[in-house]
Amino acid sequence: MMKGKISVLLGVLISSILVFLTGCAPQNGPGGHGGPGGPGGRPPSPENEEIQARLGDTSILMGSVVVPVSVEACGTGAGFSRLVCLTDLLKSSASSEVLELLQLDYSVEKAQSWSNLPAGAFPSRPGVFLGELTSDQLGIVKAILQEAAGSAENEGFDEMVQTLNADDYIGTVSTDYKAGYSSYNSKIAFLGTPSSTGTWQLYYGGHHFAFSNTYTDGQLSGATPSFRGIEPFPSFEMNGRVNVPLLQERDAFAALLNSLSKTQKSAATLDGTYRDILAGPQADDAIPEEQEGLSVTELDESQVALLLAAVQTYVGDIDDADAKVYMDRYTAELADTVLGFSGTTDMDSEDDYVRIHGPSLWIEFSLQSNKSTNEKGNHPHSVWRDITSDYGGQL
Template sequence: MANPRSGCSAAGRMARAARAFIDGLAPDQRQTACATFDAPDRREFTYLPGPRPGLALDEMTDEQQARAMELLATGLSERGMANARTIMQLEGILAEIERAVGRRGWQRRHPRYYWFRILGYPDGSGPWAWKAGGHHLAVHMTIVGEQVAGTPQFFGANPAVVPDGHAHAGLRTLADEEDLGRALVTALTPAQRELAVSAPLAPRDIITRSDPVADVTQIPSGLIGDHMSGEQRELLVRLIRRYLGRVIPAVADTAWEEIDDAGLERVSFRWAGPTDPGHGHYYAVLGPTFLIEYDNTQNNANHIHTVWRDLRHDWGDDLLAAHYASPISADHEH
């Protein structure tokens, strides 16, 4: 969540980019791309292949695509944008792989099968939101006044490492998410692993899936930061900030402040599956204010799913509650 006390203009940049995107659309495109803030799909969260509400890049001109990506860049950091572009690029590679082996449905893979949606009016008159997503990418931004909530967020990669014989062979996506998690679990002592490793086999997917509200009671217990050494705690911090660093600093820094204020000693880490590379594995990092999940089990452990959920700010729920509870807001609504 971006904090207005920081003097951040993230909300303004998003509003300008959203208006530019909308203004560049034809009337029928605008009707497809835009909806009221209370539209049922505002809290729709999926990372599976298939169409979404909104306007797809494939349905846009080159100029419109550029404006859509400029909107995406107002919410993602430079690294986050690089990840997002690579995830989109992987869809073309995945289509090639699946077509070569005769897998049905390869036609649903395409680098431009990503949908953009504006909910509400980016004119400062009330809360609004924008979202962008398709297979393995889900970005949600909710804006209430000058405050921005940037979760839920999903990044995935298939293939995580592009195999030989294909364009961009050897390209590795979301590498640090895998390497930092493995570095932390292998840095633990045998006694600590007894607490951190929850199962010999990893679940087939992230446990909370695409539920609108993350049920953290499903996450198995693990090793808390209070029981880690200084070096292990540093790895934990690097891992958390890897996920937060996908979004713009105005949102990431505020999220980190809340995690730190709640106490790193209360943050837990759990791992499932073997620790050697090449085997299916899973980890979760859970704190009082957030959840991170990572799973790499499908396609012979070459298919990554990752999610960051803010337990207070997903969908901007706490911001909206405060907005609608304020007397000024209530007068404005009536």
């Protein structure tokens, strides 16, 4: 317990120093000690100047991107071999300049370089911007993401598209032109060479998104950290559709929390106020060792089903076969899993927060005030981590 408290205090001290040096709020902060940051105030640097020169402000319209006929060479059967074939196809179509940004050596340090911040505020995010690719290359990227991600409505690939649409929306209302609010500015990279041997990661993300599937010797060895955020929330119209990403996560948690009895709610209530998630970007050691909250053994059968439905909204972001492996593991660990929350049970107010903490599983959902749209309201940050297989267990 003491170790966890020391880690939190050190995190607060480091965040305070960063605020003093850069004029920015930290990217994330533990409950009652900080909050999310905006993109302004970064000091000039060669890296940031290079990113600023590459930023775009147009929509890639990922939802309507056409998958090229060339992907037929990789077959139609879902699986790892098709995924590798698609990555090879994308690389073979790339110029030397694009390939230099797309194909990188693997390192845990690179894999950890993800953020909730937009491209202009986090220049160290690796990869090539989606907007720097040709239309055919974007179609191959679409096929890659569809292969690796879940196919359910509002989950997996569909959630990716809606989050890209959110950045396009923010780009229409934001006054911070250097932030890079546009679907153009999300990135994709291969950390390590995609192959049936060795370790490599499919790195995809940008503002409010991190998808980090790690593969080792032809098998998925880690699907986390998996970060999602969305603004505006809970819904908005953009790019020809109504977008509701993370609404299903919020509703699943609200259904679970509102099912609790008075006694169960008391046991599940966490101390303090949580203004953001704990285990966000650059906070890989923030998960407390000690569990806090209501044991899942105190839930009845219907409540356990509601909890698993909430977990499924995260695990379902990866392909079905791999998602089943994770769900089976988390179900087997339910007796050692706890539920905790702070704020209201409806999960619709600022500082509402909920987490699920098991031997392997860590999920957080946090509501905070809007930062990028200048509109009244709240928006969520959320993360799924697997304590045993973050970054493919490479730590």
